[in-house]
Amino acid sequence: MAPKVFTIGHSNHLFSTFLELIQEHDINLVADVRTNPYSKHSPHFNKKPLQKSLEESLIKYVYLGKNMGGKPRDKKFYHNHELIYHRLEKDEKYQEALNELIKLTEKNQIVIMCSEEDPKSCHRHHLIGQSLLKKGFEISHIRGHGDTDKVEMDFQARLV
Incomplete structure (x- = not known):
């Protein structure tokens, strides 16, 4: 059976709803795979308050956005200001973070968190989810209404 990983966008949920x-x-x-782990509109999802609230709920928190975030600073990952996912996927630091994430799945039930509710507009679908699918994982997005969407390999990701 394939190992399973979930993803979620915190959106503008209350922490209790997210939990x-x-x-x-x-x-x-x-x-947490946000490049900048902060939210103007939902400050309870800022890194420190989020980590504290999760720990109080007996849920571990790990920040991987420095190397897995969808807004890297290095211009080599962009073309006409658009992130080119396969360029970032091949990056050594991204691969190290991906391996760390995979290692964490061995003893944990993980959710990959970013800010966007709709995974189709987020790098957790177009990049991280696709990387994990290639490694044999089953990926499901937890949507804001509580349902899950199973992730399929994107056509573009198959080409890389």
């Missing part, structure tokens, strides 16, 4: 969504799937570790 319910992840607890429904027995999540015990949140992997």
Whole structure:
């Protein structure tokens, strides 16, 4: 059976709603993959308050956004100001973070967290989810209404 990983966008949820969504799937570790782990509109999702609230709920927190974030600073990952996912996927630091994430799945039920509710507009679908699919993982997005969407390999990702 393929190892399973969930993803979620915190959106503008209350922390209690977010917690319910992840607890429904027995999540015990949140992997934050935001380049900048802060939210103007939902400050309870800023790195420190989020980490504290999760730990109080007996859920571990790990920050991987420095090397897995969808807004890297290095211009080599962009073309006409658009992130080219396969360029970032081949980066050594991204691969190190991906391997760390995979290692964490061995003993944890993980949710990869970013800010966008819709995974189709987020790098957790177009980049991280695709990287994990290539390694044999089953990926499901937890949507804001509580349902899950199973992730399929993107056509573009198959070409890389």
